[in-house]
Amino acid sequence: MPLVFSTGPADLAVELELKTGSLTGLYGPSGSGKTTLLRILAGLTTPTDGFIRHQDQLWLDTTHQVVLPVQQRPVGMVFQDAALFPNMTVRENVQFATGKRRDGLVDELLELVNLGALANRKPDSLSGGQRQRVALIRALARRPQVLLLDEPFSALDEETREQLLTELIRLHRQFGTTTILVSHQREELSRVADRLIKVENGRIRERETGESLNTALVPVRFTGTIVRIEDQRAIVRLPEGGVMQIQLPLAASWKPGSSVTVVVSEPADQ
Amino acid sequence: MHLWMDLDWQPIWLTLRLALVTTTLLLLIGIPIASWLAYTRFRGKSILEAIISLPLVLPPSVLGFYFLLTFSPAHAVGQWLAMYLDVHLLFTFQGLVVASLFYSLPFMVHPIQAGLENLSPSLREAAYTLGKSRSETLWRVLLPNIKPALLTGIVLSFAHTIGEFGLVLMIGGNLPGQTRVASIAIYDEVELLRYDTAHAYALLLLAISFGILLAVYSINKRWVTF
Numbered sequence: 001m002p003l004v005f006s007t008g009p010a011d012l013a014v015e016l017e018l019k020t021g022s023l024t025g026l027y028g029p030s031g032s033g034k035t036t037l038l039r040i041l042a043g044l045t046t047p048t049d050g051f052i053r054h055q056d057q058l059w060l061d062t063t064h065q066v067v068l069p070v071q072q073r074p075v076g077m078v079f080q081d082a083a084l085f086p087n088m089t090v091r092e093n094v095q096f097a098t099g100k101r102r103d104g105l106v107d108e109l110l111e112l113v114n115l116g117a118l119a120n121r122k123p124d125s126l127s128g129g130q131r132q133r134v135a136l137i138r139a140l141a142r143r144p145q146v147l148l149l150d151e152p153f154s155a156l157d158e159e160t161r162e163q164l165l166t167e168l169i170r171l172h173r174q175f176g177t178t179t180i181l182v183s184h185q186r187e188e189l190s191r192v193a194d195r196l197i198k199v200e201n202g203r204i205r206e207r208e209t210g211e212s213l214n215t216a217l218v219p220v221r222f223t224g225t226i227v228r229i230e231d232q233r234a235i236v237r238l239p240e241g242g243v244m245q246i247q248l249p250l251a252a253s254w255k256p257g258s259s260v261t262v263v264v265s266e267p268a269d270q
Numbered sequence: 271m272h273l274w275m276d277l278d279w280q281p282i283w284l285t286l287r288l289a290l291v292t293t294t295l296l297l298l299i300g301i302p303i304a305s306w307l308a309y310t311r312f313r314g315k316s317i318l319e320a321i322i323s324l325p326l327v328l329p330p331s332v333l334g335f336y337f338l339l340t341f342s343p344a345h346a347v348g349q350w351l352a353m354y355l356d357v358h359l360l361f362t363f364q365g366l367v368v369a370s371l372f373y374s375l376p377f378m379v380h381p382i383q384a385g386l387e388n389l390s391p392s393l394r395e396a397a398y399t400l401g402k403s404r405s406e407t408l409w410r411v412l413l414p415n416i417k418p419a420l421l422t423g424i425v426l427s428f429a430h431t432i433g434e435f436g437l438v439l440m441i442g443g444n445l446p447g448q449t450r451v452a453s454i455a456i457y458d459e460v461e462l463l464r465y466d467t468a469h470a471y472a473l474l475l476l477a478i479s480f481g482i483l484l485a486v487y488s489i490n491k492r493w494v495t496f
Binding site for chain 1: 390392393395396397398399400401402403410411414415
């Protein structure tokens with residue numbers, strides 16, 4: 001279901017529709033407006049003109065003076081500095097989100113990010129990566145429908161970033177949220193996002209979707225029969241039906257009728 | 271020395287009582303005001319901030335003089351209070367409390383406001399995204415994380431109230447058990463050439479003030495390591 005909004009303070013003019021359950025990457029130079037966009041979605045900033053609809057819930061409609069307060073939007077947000085409450089332990093931070101319960105939900109949530117052992121520690125004794133994991137699970141504790149992440153991993157080292165990105169994807173799928181991830185690193189986003197959006201000077205510049213993204217490279221083998229050879233190219237018929245054209249190595253001495261095995265690296269979901 | 275046994279301790283208790291009541295009320299009034307100033311922007315905000323800060327620069331006798339006029343039953347406000355609420359603020363303990371609230375307000379508001387402003391804004395915003403209201407966020411997230419600032423506000427207000435003189439002189443009336451606080455008593459005793467008694471009161475105030483400061487600095491040190 002679509003999310004649509006436009007314009008905002010400081011000259012941001014955007015129109016966007018996102019698919020439920022998708023993971024969208026927002027990137028762009030500093031000051032381009034990507035964080036502002038996220039904050040408007042969360043309800044932390046209200047634009048002068050705007051419209052946001054999430055499924056059949058109206059979050060923002062400036063022409064009719066409708067502004068749903070941030071507390072009532074089903075969003076979870078992860079901030080760049082994790083924003084864990086220093087006066088509370090890890091467990092208490094998550095419990096703050098879920099409310100006091102006896103059913104072990106908080107422990108369950110902590111286990112999801114492998115932080116059960118750190119439940120009674122205070123945030124300032126955790127590493128940056130651990131803090132962001134707590135922030136992530138705290139944001140998801142109330143099962144929001146939309147998950148917003150504002151450059152959550154930019155202050156971390158490469159290895160930790162990789163780990164956390166993988167965790168994010170896992171949790172995103174597990175909780176089924178519509179996720180928007182802001183980063184200034186396009187390459188990082190292209191690994192995980194279903195869709196990439198570039199924000200520049202308050203405008204959307206490019207949208208990229210689909211096959212080049214979300215890849216896990218998997219080699220695939222075909223075995224087929226060469227039907228015909230033209231120049232350096234061979235037409236290969238595959239046993240399942242269908243033909244494939246392949247470039248032959250110069251030194252090859254293939255003849256029509258010979259069997260050939262082809263190994264191809266291909267995106268996993270094709 | 272017989273001095274300590276014969277000493278009339280009433281001014282000391284009165285001073286402490288005044289400081290305690292004033293500080294407690296200031297905490298209840300000051301927190302909402304500080305929070306409002308820290309997080310809201312509105313036209314005329316600087317005017318309000320200037321008004322609140324006036325007691326920092328105004329001679330206490332000026333404040334005292336205007337309270338005298340305002341609370342006097344001969345004038346509008348004092349008259350109204352006497353007629354409708356049977357409240358008399360001149361020459362009473364209650365009057366001292368009310369005057370002290372105005373007089374020490376900036377000493378409570380400023381540290382708390384500064385403390386809140388120095389917190390990372392993402393803390394407050396994170397709490398909002400977790401569905402918490404403004405007041406729940408203030409009491410469960412923000413205030414617990416500015417304990418040193420709260421302590422500063424409490425101590426400064428308390429100390430400032432103990433030190434009141436000019437204000438009390440104007441609207442107090444020097445009534446024993448009611449408005450004859452220690453600072454007035456010292457002045458009084460000196461005027462009567464009873465230096466021993468004056469010295470006793472002065473020393474007591476000094477010891478109390480020093481003791482409070484010492485306690486505060488020690489607690490603060492322990493708190494810095496959360």
